[in-house]
Structure formats: structure tokens, C-alpha cells
Amino acid sequence: MMPVPERKAARPLVVFMFLSVAFLLGMLMALQARINGQLGLAIGNKVQASLISFSVGLVALIVLFMIVPSMRGGLRRLPALLRERTLLPWHLLGGIAGACFILAQVHTVPLIGVALFTVVGVAAESITALIIDRFGLSPAGKYGLSFTRVAAAVLVILAVILASFDEFDVLSVSILALGAVFLARIGTTIQVTFNAKVAFETNSYLAATLVSFLVGTIFLFIIFLISTGSGTALAFEWQPWWLYLGGIFGLLAIAGGTVCIPKVGVLLYGLAGVGGSIIGSLLIDVALPFANAQLSVLTLFGSVLALVGIVAATEPIKYLRLVTSASQKRRRVGVPRA
Secondary structure, eight states: OOOOOOOOOOOHHHHHHHHHHHHHHHHEEEEEEEHHHHHHHHTTTTHHHHHHHHHHHHHHHHHHHOOHHHHHHHHHHHHHHHHHTSSSSGGGGHHHHHHHHHHHHHHHHHHHHHHHHHHHHHHHHHHHHHHHHTOOOOOTOBBOOOHHHHHHHHHHHHHHHHHHGGGGTTTTTTTHHHHHHHHHHHHHHHHHHHHHHHHHHOOOHHHHHHHHHHHHHHHHHHHHHHHOTTTTOOOOOOOGGGGGGGGHHHHHHHHHHHHHHHHHHHHHHHHHHHHHHHHHHHHHHHHHHTTTTOOHHHHHHHHHHHHHHHHHTTHHHHHHHHHHHHHHHHHHHHHHHO
16 A cells, blocks of 8 residues: 655645635534424424435435536446445445434434534544544545644644533433534544545546435435334425425535545544534524523633634644745745735
């Protein structure tokens, strides 16, 4: 196996652009968490709500498949990539992790609120992303374990603990719910890495997203049959239209991850997305709180501390030195400024 080269630092403007996209996608994910949780309450079956969410995203992708030639070309390349072992079978199974994450959403958000759901996932995502980046398991290549990156991840994890502290003795099921969120977030971090790998090799982020949603939908359908009995018909009662947008937001998040991760790595993408989720989830919990959800001062302060850690993870001092060094070099050689 060839060693994975250390990745060169990207230009600050490129990093800022892709992290801004990740931040906006994170806000959409916070909204998805609320919508999926509300859909589960409305229809009274959380597994069915998860299946509906994934199915909506899958239908949207099938429509795109029929009108986007590059997407069809990417799927046609999959068999050859698997035969050549450029892609391995488990690279196509990221949708299972996404399905488990949706199940965790619909079961835990009504219990702990969107803000707590969001910040708890930061710890799992940070640890997993550091490992993935360190060993170069994503198309972004290898990122060294610098002191700044590790310290930033630890700061974000401490912020999560602080934000969650008040909730442990408020809800008797909170520890179990938080553990489920933690494990689900590890899975989604691996999922976006696998999806980015598939997108990179097929040269189609939409093809990778379709594979992920197809696998996730099949997995959820099997779970639904097991949970209700194979002879049980899929009961359906129409709900307000906006409750079906969760799958669309998930589609955008998964597709966005396949685009952003090769440029900024898993850790920065994940933390920027978490930053957007934190801001979005705080706004949602203030405006439309669930009955059992609580938004405390500690949750607010911990969320702010998490944002500080996210900024630190981008290593702004290193980028400032790079820009300063380049500026000095231009002056020495007489290159005019742009």
C-alpha cells in the first residue's frame, strides 16, 4: 500500500469558501433534525418517519439521475472500480450509517432538543475526523496531528460536556439518548468519508449521493419490516408538506460533504458544519422548542465555546504567516500586488 502524502495547506480563500458552504449545510442539518423529529411525532412511528425522510431524498435523486448525464456516467464506472479494487464494497455502505443517524434523530430530538443533539455529536465527530485525517483515509489526503488541531478538537469536546451538563439529571433517559447520538455521529463521519471517496473515484458527487441514499433506504425498509412485522402494510397519512423536506436537506448535506471534504479534510468540514448546526439549533430551540427540551445558560455558553474551537481548528495563525510570507516574497522580487 502506497503511503499517503502529507497534504499541502490550501489557500485561505479556498478554505473559507468551502467552510462557509459547510457552515450553511450545518444549519440545514439542524433544521432537518427538527423536521424529522416532528414527523416522527406526527405519524406516531419513528422508523417510518426515517424511511419517509430517506425515500424523499431518494426520489429527488432518481429524478436527477434521469436528467444529469454525468451522474449516469459515474454509476456506470462503479463496477469497473470495484473489480479493480479502487473502491471496496464497504465504501458503498455509507448510507447505512446515515440511516442510523436519522433513526437517532427521530428518537432523541424530542427528548433532548436540537441544541443538545447537535453539540453532543461534536465529540464523536471530532475524534473520528482527527483519526481519518491523520491516516489520510479521505480524498483530502493526510493532515498532521498538529497541536492546534488537537487542542481545538479537545476544546470543542469540553464545550460539548459543558453544554450537556445540565441535562444529565433533568431527563432520566438523557444518558442513553446522548450515547445513541454519539455513536450515530461516529457513523455519519465515516459515511461522509466513504461518500467522498466514491465521488472522487466516479467523478460524480451526485452518483455517490444516490448510492448512499439507495443503500440507506433499503436498510430502513428492512428495519421497518422487522419492527412492524413483514405482513404489516405501510400506513400513510398525509402531513403538512414541510415535514417531508428532511430528506431534501439530508441530500444537500451528503452531496455537499462529497464536494467539500477533498478540499478541506474531514475535521474542518465537520466542525464547520457543526458550527452552522449549533447556530441553527439554538435559534430553533428558542423559537420552536419541544416540550421536554431545555435551553440553559450552560448550553448557550458551551455552544459559543465550541465555535471558538472550530475557528481554532482552521489554524488561522498558520494561514496568516503564509500570507505574510508570500507578501514579503512579492516585495523582495518586485512582483506587483493584485
